[in-house]
Amino acid sequence: MLDQSQTPILSALQASSQRPHAAFYAPGHKRGQGASSRLRELLGTALAADLPELPELDNLFAPEGVILEAQELAAEAFRAEQTYFLANGSTCGIEAAILAACGSGDKIIVPRNAHRSVIAGLVLSGAMPVFVTPEYSSDLGLVLGVKAEAIAATLNHHPDTRAVLLVSPTYHGICSDVGAIASLAHHHNIPLLIDEAHGPHFAFHPDLPTPALALGADLVVQSTHKVLGALSQAAMLHTRGDRIDRDRLQAALQLTQSTSPNSLLLASLDAARHQMATEGKALLSNTLTLAQHMRLELGTIPGLRVIDKPAVTAFSSASELDLTRLTVDVSGLGLTGLEADEILHEELGVTVELPELRHLTLIISLGNTQEDGQRCIAGFRALAQSCADQPSTVAACAQSNVLESSEASFTLPQVSPREAFFAPTEIVGAETAVGRISADTISAYPPGIPTIVAGEVIDEGAIAHLIAIKQQGGYVTGGNAPEAFRVLA
Template sequence: MTKAQNTPIIEALKKYINDRTIRFHMPGHKGGQITNNAVIDFLGSRVFEADVTNVPGMDDLHQTHGVIKEAQELAARTFGADATYFLINGSSCGLQALVMAACNPGDKILVPRNIHRSILSGIILSGAVPVFFMPEYDQDFAIPLGVTPTTIANSLAGHPDVKAVMLVNPTYHGITSDLSTIAKIVHRHNVPLLVDEAHGPHLYFHEDLPKSALDSGADATVHGTHKMLAAFTQASMLHVKGDRINRQRLEASLRLLQSTSTSYLLLASLDGARAQIAEQGRQLVDKTLDLARYLRGKIKEIPGFRVFGEEKIGQPGVLGLDLTKVTVSVRDLKVTGFWAEQWLREKHHIQVEMSNVFNLLLLLTFGNWRSDVDYMLKALNELSEHVRQNPKLMKRYSPLPAVNLLPVIPEPVLTPREAFWAQSVATPLQQSVGRVCAEVITCYPPGIPVICPGERITSEIVEYLSLMRAMGVHFQGCYDGSMENVLVVK
């Protein structure tokens, strides 16, 4: 066995189970020995046998010295980091910890408007002040793109006291920015470049994919290992390179944010996912790229569908594209992405990654096979034919609204932290114009804030939220998920 194939956490779990230890410790299921339990009957006892706590020999995520430390060091070597931290509270806690490590209360952090709401949570927790800027935008597909070096340079020139820059790369749709140039600009200002790379842990393993964050000069990046690799949901990693990040403060922030009841199922899945990608990464990604290219080519042949493709590379904010994220426009069919998603689920038991007004997002990993892709193509052909043979359906959704899915940034009145802690009151959405928002409102997925705490609600925001509600969008992070009411500062 090579060093890369080592799985220290998994081996420690095996030993603990094989020792047949009599458990007078948590968790209460005692390794699945409870009978007449629906979830044990459903999943089997093996998963419960591996669900242990930090008993001797299993190390401690909050003070690593043994198998977790070894597994994290192997991960750092795999991804080219100086240090890696395993995350059991998802990518969200890693992003929050980075903001808390980089910013004191009152410090400015430069962030694009298409950040995930977890970054905004980190801003609230840290007391940092966000300086928002708009990423580039593709009007044709109605999706946010990456950012240009010029935008970053101009933003830093206007706010020379910024303490950190956080970018999203790749975007949810697989679009990457010119991180190498941006890193040089950011570092000239002597501040760290932090990257939400939750959707890009596989970028490190194939030359046909865009360049990864650490290879581009980023100081820290967060991976949603569960999103694109073979870890359990909520299992992620945080990687640091160089000395611009205060490691002591970062580790303290992680101890503050991560559960003290560590899930060894999540840790073991990180250990196994790392070993797999270290040994077979290029081969696995190569297979996935072949499937993605095949799927993209065939979808283009189906009437009514268009695919966001490599022809977009070179326009502002698009240095590269991860082909495994397949953005399919249904706009020409004159139906919404929401409707198309529901139709695929109900008629063919296919679940896409996400939909919005105009698009479907199909996410491919090495867990997909040619049979999956062929079945999807069959379903999309049927969807196209069904819509084109039902003009009443097309009339129902025609004309689709000409809406920018990334609204204009509202006026900041309070910092997000000030607004979060302020006294608030619920008010009907239609009567909220001019009031200061006291909550974060996001359309989910992908979780990009429409309005943040401390920003003034405008008529355009109300109109946008009303339209999204009428379209059937799912709202998250807010007091009233129906979007009838919003929380505003008293």
């Protein structure tokens, strides 16, 4: 057992920032002395701690001092064998994970609702995605998890697959059956990589979903900054077992991160781990109590539907729901989530994390107070009051019956996302796009899953789907689709 009351990086940074000395190193503002007065006004003494990799502050890429100690403390607290601090978000960790597990042309099973950092990892590595489609509930209007059966079928069809990647939890806090999927991957002797960007708190309270590492995942990436107390961009990558080559992972992390990692970010990871290891359970109990109160109160407001655990876990692809993630369906108010978000943000002093066509999703974390909760409930009440008796304008879209089940398609893109990225391209209209290879990844909301991934052939069905979603009030991202498409020349 290590002494979790220690904060090696934070303490060293504090001492270093207070040591009187003449600084002839980067950053050029020299502990704030040369910073603009406006920046000094905003950041105050934090600037004195914006220090480079001085000897006493260790080196992120070859840690042997305080960074090594802090990473070991984090590994113990998060129940990993080895932890790497990331100064470039989960994004750089996910890219590095794919680079560590796959080479050019290697197959990797990827859910279609993967974050764009996964596509970036595919471009960097040249790996070939074998997509599985997560389950979608048109009743809830939400993408759920990936069924273990879909992974099993895909592995049987593509036995030469080199890794499986999952997003669990999703942005909405929905977890797949990671344990079952880990067993399937390990049966094929390949690693399971988990994008757990939204689940860094799971290890610290028994009423939260089980962390993926405890369920057998080989590598997980967590955005410590999204849910715990770290600064934006500060994240962690945890590994267990020997299915991931750690030397290659370390080398990959050097490809995807800056050679000047911000000390404040690293110290904030150290502090977030310390806070969780020493008082995480109590803090998260308060958070869960607040979330439960908000859930119950919002659920009584006419026109709102709070997405609850039984409704989600009734689907076989969804094994757990993080109850600190609150998703509210506002379509019963006659508003889209985007309209509701604007009113809440502009007029009612409540700002949510993720507005979508039907829903608003809130991150409730240890930073939220009872007052925040009350303000939120009052805000939603006022919103509902102002909308009373208005007919729903989003009903048609809410019923959009786009993806009913979790599917394994077995088909590979025509060319890898890497090849699509580097190929010469041209813009064509919808009428001539059919049969061409897309250079862009194009997603329709709902359901927020790419309809076409870069490297895939555009077919009539995909274009019709994008048009239908837009006609129903949804929206499309990725180039100017469905009016025009960027295709390989």
